[in-house]
Amino acid sequence: MAMGLPASDNDDASAVPVAPLPLRHSLRARGLIATLLLFAYLLAAMAWVAVERGRIYASVQAMQALSRHEKALALAEAALGSALADVAAAGEDLTPAVLHQTRLLAALDEFDPGYALVQRAIERSHGEWLEGRGAPQRAALRDALVRAADELDIRRLALVEQRDALTADYQRHYDAVTVEAIGFAMAGLLVFAVGVAQFFGRLTADIRRLEAHARRIVHGGRGLVLPVRRDDELGRLVQAVNRLAADLGEHERRIELEGQRRSHEDKMLTVGALAAGVAHEVNNPLAVIAGVAQDLGAAEGSVPAPRVAEAAQRIIEQAQRASMASRQLAELAAPQASELDWVDMNGMVRRVLQLMHYDKRYRAIEFASELDGDLPAVQAPASALQQVLMQMATLGCEAARAADGKEVRVDTRRRGDAAEVLLDFPGHLDFGRAEVQRSLLLSRAIVEPLGARLAFRQERGPRLQIAGVACRIRKGVNPEVAEHARTERAGGGR
Known part of the structure; x- marks a missing residue:
């Protein structure tokens, strides 16, 4: 429904751009920091692995x-x-x-220079043998070869021990690297998992708090402020939702005031129209009474008793007519309880049609009705039903005036276990008009909590019919309402 509202300071404030969030407080920066820390950890792990691999490689080279x-x-x-x-x-x-x-001993020099001593000892003994070629020189050469064999055997045993030591050191380094790599990986994963779980756990909890707060706002909660525990984008969102709740409350208050103002204007227009109609209905009997009185006052001599009686009867009838009009206006204006009460639908329709007849805007419209005399009383708020009937009758009369129609018909009937009021009039409703939308929204808001509804259907060419199922008929009827309904049926009336 279109409704003009005055601009407020909140509207102007909402147009002001929000200051950008400092980078150090944003979720993006925290994610970047976490990524950099993870990258640094990976670099440190890779450097450590490289150092350990260098040690293992040195052991392999030595072996x-x-x-x-x-x-x-x-x-x-x-x-x-x-x-x-x-x-x-x-x-x-x-x-x-x-x-x-x-030559073979010379090839061993690259591993240990001590082999050169063994080589020189053999070469010296071999040179002495070449000079003498005697038995003593041969024995000396043999002794030199034996000593060289013993020396090589000692060195072979040392190499075996060295190989065993290198193998053990290699295995120790390999096992250490394996265990430490697994430990570093598990420690990194554990720290990262704990950090991620803590971060997202807090983020999830804050999002759930915000969701619950938003649900409370959606369900009508106003004036609720969610504490802001974060300084990042989610904290900004919480602040925005808090501002939204405050703005919604302010807008609803303004809409309520605007609705009250419009409702007051509508009531004043209705009261003015009804007052003019009632004044007309009261002025006519008063004019008749004044005419009869003047007629009696102008008579010369004694007035015959039959004429006096006839004048008195006319005065009484006109006084009753004026009294009925004022009483019906008083019944409409009197405050009525909003609790459920026994309501005679036929009597309420008669009162509404009588009041509509008083409105001078609808003097050219003929109001007709066919009321179900056997319709039981229903239990509903009388003031709410009366307001809905007045709203729908006003819409029907306005549509009939726009279509130059001359008749508006209101019927009541029983439909299953519900009482139904049918409003039939020529013309069409302009559902785009704000007044029509407001009347329909208000009427539906009143009848729907009662389990009732409004239905529109086109019948008999250009005529529109509104069917309002007021409420369900409950078992048992209030005796006073039943007696009142019988009295009104007996007395008739429009």
Whole structure:
């Protein structure tokens, strides 16, 4: 429903752009910080893994060098055994075996310079043998070869111990790297999981608080302020929802005041129209009474008794007519209880039609009715039903005036376990008009809590019919209402 409202300071304030959130307080910055911390942790883990891999690689290189050393030493021991065999066989040419032996020993220098001493000792004994070629020189050469064999055997055993130590160190480093890598991964995952769970747990709790607060606002809660516990985007959202609740409360108060003002204007228009109609209805009897009185006053001599009686009867009838009009206006204006009460629908329709007849705007309209005399009383708020009937009758009369119609018809009937009021009039309702929308919304808001409804249907060409199921008929009828209904049916009336 379109309704003009005056602009307020809140409307102007809502147009002011909100200051941007500092980057350090935003969820984006916190996410970026968490990402950077995770990246730094990964870099530290990668650096540590690189250092440990360097140690393992050094162990592997040392083991490879030891393996080469052992192979070269094995070759040297084999050649030394062959040279000893040649010396023991008393061969005449020992030079090839000794030279081969010294070349192999020279190849061991890269692993340990101490092999050069063994090599020089063999070369010196071999040189003495070449000079003398006697038995003593052969024995000295054999002794040098034996000492060299013992030295190589000692070094082989040392290499075995060294290889065992390197293997143990490699296994120790490998196991340590494996355990520490798993530990770092588990620790990182645990810290990250705890941080993420705490962050999202708090975020979820705050979102749920905001959701519950928004639901309270949707269900009519006003003046509620949700404490702001965050300084990020969600905190800004909580502040915005709090402002929204305050703005909604202010707008609703303004709408309520505007509705009260419009309702007061409508009531004043209705009261003015009814007052003019009632004044007309009262002035006519008063004019008749004044005419009769003047007629009697102008008579010369004594007035015959039959004429006096006839004048008195006319005065009484006109006085009753004026009294009825004022009484009906008083009944309409009198405050009525909003609690459920027994209501005679036929009597209420008669009163509403009589009051509509008093409105000078509808003097050219003929009001007709066909009321179900057997319609039981219903239990409903009388003032609410009267207001709805007045609203619908006013809409029907306005539509009839716009279509140059001459008749508005109101019927009552029983429909199952409900009482139904039918309003039939020529013309169409302009549902785009604010007054029509307001009347329909107000009427529906009144009847729907009673389990009633308003229905519109087009019948007999350009005529519109409004069917209002006022409320359900309850078992049992108030005796006073039933007696009043019988009295009105007997007396008739429009």
